Amino acid sequence: MFRIGKLQFAASLLALFSLALGTVKVSAQSSEVMGEVRFEGDTQLDRDSGVWIDGNYVGYVKELKGKKKVLLLPGKHQIAVRQAGYSEFTRELVVEPGQVQEVQVAMKLLPGAKTPDVTSELKLTIHPKRAAVFLDGNYVGHASELGGKFHSLEVSPGKHRIKVELPGYRTFETDVDVLVGQKSEMKTELVKGSIEQADTEIRKPQ
Numbered sequence: 001m002f003r004i005g006k007l008q009f010a011a012s013l014l015a016l017f018s019l020a021l022g023t024v025k026v027s028a029q030s031s032e033v034m035g036e037v038r039f040e041g042d043t044q045l046d047r048d049s050g051v052w053i054d055g056n057y058v059g060y061v062k063e064l065k066g067k068k069k070v071l072l073l074p075g076k077h078q079i080a081v082r083q084a085g086y087s088e089f090t091r092e093l094v095v096e097p098g099q100v101q102e103v104q105v106a107m108k109l110l111p112g113a114k115t116p117d118v119t120s121e122l123k124l125t126i127h128p129k130r131a132a133v134f135l136d137g138n139y140v141g142h143a144s145e146l147g148g149k150f151h152s153l154e155v156s157p158g159k160h161r162i163k164v165e166l167p168g169y170r171t172f173e174t175d176v177d178v179l180v181g182q183k184s185e186m187k188t189e190l191v192k193g194s195i196e197q198a199d200t201e202i203r204k205p206q
Contacts, residue, residue, distance in 0.1 A: 034071040035095035037079075039064050041105040049083040049107055050132055050139045057132055057167065057202030060142045061105055081105050084138040085113045119154040120178040123147055124162075125187040131166040134201055157182075164188060165202045167195050 039061045041047040047062035053070070054077055061081065064070050072095045081089040086107040093101060124133060126143035133140055135155065140146070143164070146153045157180045164172040170193035178184050195203070 032098045033074070035074055035097060036100045037070045037072060037077075037093065037095065038100060038102045039070075039081075039105055040102060041107075043107075045083060045086075046105045046107050048141055048145050049081045049086075049089070049105060050142070052080040052082065052202075054078050055203070057165070057198075059130060060132075063130060063142075079103060081107065082139045083107050084135065084140045085110055120157050120181060121152045121183045122155050122160075122176065122178060123152040123183070123185040125185065126164055127189040128166060128169070131164050131169070131190060132202055134163040134165070136161050137163075137201070139201070152183075162186060163199070163201065164190060165199060166190060167198055167202060169193050171199050 037053075039051060041049070041061045048060055050060050051058050051064060053072070058064065058070060059068060074095050074097050077093050077095055079091040079093060087110055089105055089107055091103055093103070095101065124143060124146040126133070126147060129142070129144035129147075131143045133143055133146055133153075135153070140153060145151055155178060157178055159175060159177045162174050162176055169190035172188050172190055174186065174188075176184060176186060
């Protein structure tokens with residue numbers, strides 16, 4: 001009885017080991033199918049700019065690495081990098097299986113763009129910190145660079161529309177009315193949702 005049980009136990013271990021090997025093999029094959037795109041930027045502004053791939057927001061330049069690295073199916077993909085007051089940086093890439101491509105982001109100031117002479121300060125405390133923030137319909141950065149002790153957003157006095165979005169969360173929108181020289185703060189924590197609930201700023205319209 002003991003010998004049979006021992007043999008059965010050994011067989012079970014062998015089956016589990018074979019299953020584990022099979023899983024690793026499939027995973028390795030899957031990674032060979034995808035191509036990786038890496039983003040680099042020379043300036044802090046380049047690195048904080050938002051990245052859209054095929055019309056969908058994926059994050060900001062400097063975070064797209066490690067666990068958040070960008071893996072894409074082979075074929076053509078449209079890359080767009082955005083920052084308020086700067087021309088949209090675009091590239092069309094042909095992704096090859098198992099290959100790595102690097103995109104060097106270089107944002108250029110829009111002709112005639114300038115900061116207002118009179119500004120107010122708006123501090124944004126938002127979670128998750130990688131959420132995309134839009135001011136009056138324009139991407140102005142990710143939450144972690146617009147809040148905290150040393151960061152804030154300079155805006156012209158008056159009424160503004162703030163929108164905060166991140167795939168997998170419900171969109172947050174609010175109006176703020178700031179006075180000349182005023183320091184204001186807005187706090188919010190995004191509620192979990194579905195990618196299907198994302199607005200057109202971060203998700204390609206159907």
